[in-house]
Amino acid sequence: MKRSFIFIIFVGLLGVSCTSLFKKGQKQFSSGEYQYAISTFSKVLEKDPDNKEANFYVAESYRLSNRIEKSSAYYEKLVEEDGTFENYYRLGQSYRNQGRSDEALEAFKQAKGLTLEDGNLNELDREIANLQKIDQIEDYWPYIELENFTLLNTPGPDYAPIVNEGFFYFTSSRQATGIYSATGVPYTKLFRTRADGIKVDVQNIQALPEFKNEEGLNQGSIAISPDGNTIIYARGNSTSSKDLPDVHLFASYFRGGGFTQPIWMPLNEDEFWWNSTPAFSPDGSELYFASNRPGGYGGVDLYKATKLANGDFGNPVNLGPQINTSGNELFPRMMSDGKFFFASDGHPGFGKLDLFVAEPSEDGLIIKNLGSKINSVADDFGIYFTRYPQDGFITSNREGGQGDDDIYYFEDKTPKPKVVNVFLNVITKEKKDDGTEAILPQTRVAIYDSANKMTGGDFTNQNGRVRFTLAPDQNFSMIASKSGYFSKSITYDTRGKTPRQEDLIQEVTNITLDTTIVLDALILEKSIVLDNIYYDLDKADIRPDAADELDKLVTILKDNPTISIELSSHTDARATDAYNDALSQRRAESAVAYIVSKGIDAERLVAKGYGKRQLIIANATTEEEHQVNRRTEFKVIEIK
Structure with missing residues (x-):
């Protein structure tokens, strides 16, 4: 009897404890403190692994803090007890973001049988089609090599670098004070150091000197105008209830020998809209950025604002459905040749955010995934070129890094083609009356390429010989001329007369070829x-x-x-x-x-x-x- 009484008391205390944890976790979840909510509800799941509500809050906390790949175990529990469209759909997204394509495909198919809404069905069709296209993705730069910048990165977030006037600017949680409760990682600040291309001075990194980083909020995704006079960056997630409720773009301008204190940009428009990842056009006349404002195609879309007469940027325009999807598009980068690079989890990719390029064509934009040389199943974003398109930086939180978002540098390692020198020996002769041939010295020979442009010319020596260096795999024409003789043209083709590149062994291969040009004497009235x-x-x-x-x-x-x-x-x-x-x-x-x-x-x-x-x-x-x-x-x- 005594033991039963003690057990009843323990169960009662356990119930009170779980109720208290639930209220605490729900309050944290409602406040956007997702990492704290995960910690709280995980304690509930330690005692009750099948608790439906706790599994839901942990799964959603991971999803809403951009870590849906960590939520699959919790969504699996949910579909066991409550196989709804929403739970199967989220489970599929979690599998997809882990690179588990077959399991994601099956989850999406299950979700498709649990909804009749056109919007849901269209989204599932897009997800399924994207998964089926993964095997078709080709490497955009086959010889790109990507390396983690280990001497630069820290265990916390380091991301979105740019280079301007010899300085390397980036976002990092080093020197941070305070923890961002949504993700459980330190707040980020802006930093800079010297750089020469992808060579960065990692010994002398300093907090951004142009203006002071603020405490208790995230600052990141910096953009600097081509003339160096305007700095725009994203700022938000403040711990203060009196601050702006979401992430917004701020600008600082060079005035009177220094930069102004950053100010809120009017293109943000609404304090409850999320605006981030700015980037200038090559000429500085346009500003590209990401926003979740109404009227988009779903999630976060990319927009373009135009520079106004007063120096501000305004009239934001959505970049349209060829670039934006029902997923998320961020980190734009417009290049001077018209190619537009960006990150997306809505186009066919390997998992979470992948890097893409939109190429202009007669039929509109062609969207291409940059391939496995650049992308992974994790988040890959924030491309910046130091020497377009040969080298630059990206950011990724893929496995094998320093712990969180890391900066990677890339270089084009396209192998230099092996050299083939084609030496052509030309011999000039004359035809005698008896049909025999004899050496004809001091004959001019001119060589023309396929565009009829002269590429060489010289006189044969006393032995009737002259040597030219020709390019392999091309066709040429030659004209031999000498006073008292008919000039004569012949064609000469080096195609098929040299080894293929893949068959070459030495770095330099010399091929010697020979040809003869026979001239007839030019005699008046001779038939x-x-x-x-x-x-x-x-x-x-x-x-x-x-x-x-x-x-x-x-x-x-x-x-x-x-x-x-x-x-x-x-x-x-x-x-x-x-x-x-x-x-x-x-x-x-x-x-x-x-x-x-x-x-x-x-x-x-x-x-x-x-x-x-x-x-x-x-x-x-x-x-x-x-x-x-x-x-x-x-x-x-x-x-x-």
Whole structure:
């Protein structure tokens, strides 16, 4: 009996204790003291792990303090007892923010069967579609390497760095006094130190000297105008009930040799709206920032304000549904090439906030996740370039850091391509009357690229040789010229004549190639037979096979713009003189007309039909001998 009485008293005391803890926790939760609420309700759960209300308050406290990834165990308890749309939806978000995609997908599908509201269904469809796109995400910069700035970071938050006029500005909880009750971490302040690109002086970090950091509130996400005369930053979460109830943007201006005391910016508009993460446009005429003001697309959206005549910023405009989602978009960064970088948990990503780029196109903006080289399942945000786009900083609270938000620096480590030198040896020769070839020294050779721009030129030596250095995998043309000879152009292609980059072993590989250009002597009135100029019987039309040969003559005329030629046509001895004269004249004129159609000035051409008056074989009997007589020739008749 005595034992039963003691047990009753203990149970009664336990009930009173739990009631007291509940009231305390609920008051902390209502005041936004989420970390304190978590601590209080965790004590309840130690004694009663299945307590529905305690699990709810812990789960929601983690969610509302941006730590929903820590809430899954509590939402799991809730869906066991109360499988509502809201509980399954929040559970799915918690799984997603841990990178547990399959479990998140299943939770979202469960939630979809528990609601008929269009808004809920649309949000679930977006979440499911985003999860299904994770495998399609590619690295935006394949050779970026990301490193934790361990010498700079502390166990508390360090985030959102920028660089201005040789100084590195960032937000940190070092030197903090007081704890932010929503997250249980120290309040943050603004700091600066010297920097040269991503090289930061970590030995001489000091609190922001331009104006004094305030105590008992968070200050962070600093932005400095391109001219260095305006500082804008986010300020809020004050411990004072007399202060502003939410986070707002404050501005300090350089006046009379120093910066003014920060003042509240009118673009905040309402004291109950959250405004933060400011960034200037490259020319300073616009201010980008994040806000949860009404009229957005859900959560936190990105806005753009324009600089007014008085120096303030106003007329905020929502950046629209291509960038903003029903999730959260923060930390904007506009670049001079029109690319817009930002953080989001609403676009397809790996977990919590990921970094994205919006690229302008003819069809609007194309949104791309920066990929796994930059992003993780944790929060990744606050990109800043010190040398765009090769290096800069981001912030992340991923595993392996110093404890909270950490600053990371990145560098583009794209491997330098191995060098291939293509050396082309050009030999110039002349064709003798007997058909043999001989070295032709002191011949000028000029090389042109595919855009017809001359890339090199020199004379061959006494051995008829000259060497050029060409680029691999390109096509060129060369013109060889010497007084008393027909100039000649040839094409030369280095494509396929060098190893592929992936097959190269040495840093520098030399490839030597050879080619020969043979020139013909340019002699006035010397007839040169054009091979393969054939006509159908009793016709003067240019056949395709004849056109190929005439194209070669077109090239000769283009390479030698100072010459004029006579193009003559000859027949065999058969048929009458009058017939052959008329036929050969028509054929010569047809050939000239074809050459003119290819862009050659008609004044440089003379058509002459000789009929059978200049037979090479006077008494031809075979068809082969007749063919020798049926020929087309040209000769240079003038050199200007």
